[in-house]
Amino acid sequence: MQTRTGDDLIQLLLTRSADDDVVGPAANDLLDEFWAGYPVTNLTRLLHSGDDKLVRTGAWLLSELGELGGSLIGEVPALLSHPLRQVRFFAIEAVLLNGQTWHGPLIAQVMNLSTDGDSAVRWKVLGFLAEASTDQLRAGAVSLGPGRVKEPAEWLVRHDDEQPDPRDVVARLEGPDQVARLFAAAAAARWAEEDPNLLMHAATAEDEEIRSFAQEWLEDEES
Structure with a gap:
């Protein structure tokens, strides 16, 4: 051939x-x-x-x-x-x-896709938030304009160096805002090695996107 x-x-x-x-x-x-x-x-x-x-x-x-x-x-x-x-x-x-630190607007664009109308895209954003470096997250959060994504993005960055209050994470995971739930699930995944309980809680969430992501992340941690 x-x-x-x-x-x-x-x-x-x-x-x-x-x-x-x-x-x-x-x-x-x-x-x-x-x-x-x-x-x-x-x-x-x-x-x-x-x-x-x-x-x-x-x-x-x-x-x-x-x-x-x-x-x-x-x-x-x-x-x-x-x-x-x-x-x-x-x-x-x-x-x-x-994505590098000077690609803040590009990373912010990814973060804004947490509001995407397609569940597969939102799931991929969640994976990005769970795996991105702290520098990437910070660059993206700084570049975000006003809107529903900025507060949860800044919250995630703030708690990347200092473990979040479990009650705060649970409240966000169970709250009415889909974007806040997604960023809370990312925080749970990022802290899973230190405290898997938050991710285990996410794995029982009513939100199917959050639940399936957390279950898959836990399976990967165990393998």
Whole structure:
């Protein structure tokens, strides 16, 4: 079988984007090409294609490239606001892997997706909040404008160095505001090694998003 170069694979994707049997294998092969040294900047040919399916494939590739995709961080704001939920989902991972302290507005954009209308995107934001560094969280919180996300974001940052009052976390987990519940669950996950009780409480929450996330996090901690 003839080996395709990175250019060949991108051209194949551009011309056969409607063929799922082609797109999946070609995307995997292209990822290998990037890891082998093919310039990651060529990924912009997919991201700027105007084809939603190719933008989704490009966002997935970017999320899989880890720090290698850092040079494309400028592409991420548009991906975070893309109408396809899968694109927003994958873009969040790219920010987690490559967001620096000087990318505060970009991290704030991720935090604002805690109000996204899609549960999968909100779940991914929760994972971001649980895994991001303190510096990333602080940069994002500082860059947030007024709104329902700013207070819980500042609360999370404030309690990243000093363990929050368990009663406060529980009250937020059980409160009426979905965003506050999400940030409280992130705090519970971040402090799980020191005090797993908060995350165990989150694992029994009525909010299915919070409950499923906490249960999965606890399972990962045990494995």
